[in-house]
Amino acid sequence: EAGVTQFPSHSVIEKGQTVTLRCDPISGHDNLYWYRRVMGKEIKFLLHFVKESKQDESGMPNNRFLAERTGGTYSTLKVQPAELEDSGVYFCASSQYPDFSGNTIYFGEGSWLTVV
Amino acid sequence: LAKTTQPISMDSYEGQEVNITCSHNNIATNDYITWYQQFPSQGPRFIIQGYKTKVTNEVASLFIPADRKSSTLSLPRVSLSDTAVYYCLVGVLGGGADGLTFGKGTHLIIQP
Numbered sequence: 001e002a003g004v005t006q007f008p009s010h011s012v013i014e015k016g017q018t019v020t021l022r023c024d025p026i027s028g029h030d031n032l033y034w035y036r037r038v039m040g041k042e043i044k045f046l047l048h049f050v051k052e053s054k055q056d057e058s059g060m061p062n063n064r065f066l067a068e069r070t071g072g073t074y075s076t077l078k079v080q081p082a083e084l085e086d087s088g089v090y091f092c093a094s095s096q097y098p099d100f101s102g103n104t105i106y107f108g109e110g111s112w113l114t115v116v
Numbered sequence: 117l118a119k120t121t122q123p124i125s126m127d128s129y130e131g132q133e134v135n136i137t138c139s140h141n142n143i144a145t146n147d148y149i150t151w152y153q154q155f156p157s158q159g160p161r162f163i164i165q166g167y168k169t170k171v172t173n174e175v176a177s178l179f180i181p182a183d184r185k186s187s188t189l190s191l192p193r194v195s196l197s198d199t200a201v202y203y204c205l206v207g208v209l210g211g212g213a214d215g216l217t218f219g220k221g222t223h224l225i226i227q228p
């Protein structure tokens with residue numbers, strides 16, 4: 001069974017440009033999460049989709065970040081315009097159920113973003 | 117969401133048993149305790165999860181005392197490939213605005 005896949009694995013863009021990260025969750029997983037770790041900081045929650053709906057987007061840092069999950073399958077996270085402090089690794093994860101109790105979430109390899 | 121405290125780093129030698137303890141004094145009744153492993157340039161990978169007492173799988177054991185205010189991840193006979201960051205997490209996914217909080221993790225270094 002394929003795991004959570006993310007694209008691109010690495011991206012280097014200039015400040016002010018736009019980058020779109022894509023995540024394909026495990027088939028059948030309604031719950032999709034985005035996390036990120038920026039420069040030496042801890043992994044932080046960004047948002048949670050249940051199918052195509054945003055269940056919780058309290059972790060989104062500002063309005064330069066836009067996440068979508070049209071059709072409830074894959075998700076995209078767009079950063080526009082990118083700033084230097086956005087550099088880091090963006091993880092996507094998915095789970096079958098939203099409840100962590102007795103359940104697990106599966107992470108992708110991450111998309112490494114460098115803004116120069 | 118319960119906050120966790122773990123050692124920043126540990127080191128050991130191949131073939132030894134390694135125990136990493138995590139404190140979570142404010143754990144809630146319905147919180148589970150989950151450990152993840154992360155290698156450089158990879159995403160976190162699930163190791164083990166438990167609610168109370170002891171859980172064992174093919175990779176590790178998890179010991180949880182009765183008060184559940186701490187937990188210990190036990191890795192038997194470690195090898196060099198066990199060098200990684202280990203995260204202890206407690207909480208209920210989707211149950212609050214904080215989501216899952218990873219904390220700083222424990223950097224485990226295994227030497228030959």
